[in-house]
């Protein structure tokens with residue numbers, strides 16, 4: 001277990017430097033998957049379909065710097081807007097967990113020292129998703145995933 005003085009993320013999202021903010025992202029790629037909301041229950045479902053700009057092997061955006069030109073609906077998560085994103089972020093997301101005052105998952109690179117651990121344990125999208133290119137939106141429901149949790153009531157956010 002990393003000693004408390006080295007767990008700088010525990011000071012809360014609002015108190016992170018710009019570099020720490022970037023470092024906190026685990027690179028899972030889950031937030032780049034298309035999601036469906038159940039009209040009756042409001043429940044959020046992740047699909048296996050990734051934004052066409054996502055490299056599904058590296059789990060990185062292929063055009064990160066110019067992404068808004070290609071995908072205007074893409075949201076950059078920042079210290080000023082993360083609360084809006086929390087309802088649809090996966091429960092494993094480092095930003096969501098810090099906002100909920102939960103520990104980072106044991107596979108997080110800040111704990112293991114290796115960016116590859118998340119892929120080794122199967123917690124990223126690597127090898128598990130496909131591009132949404134060519135799939136009609138009305139067919140997205142055929143691609144709903146059941147291994148991603150995203151509680152979207154935000155009750156557990158304690159910051």
Ligand code: SF4
Nearest residue numbers: 025026028029031093
């Ligand atoms: S879900 Fe969270 S931790 Fe994972 S890539 Fe997206 S912002 Fe980063």
Ligand code: SF4
Nearest residue numbers: 032051054061067074
């Ligand atoms: S544009 Fe890039 S960062 Fe935005 S959702 Fe698509 S792959 Fe993810």
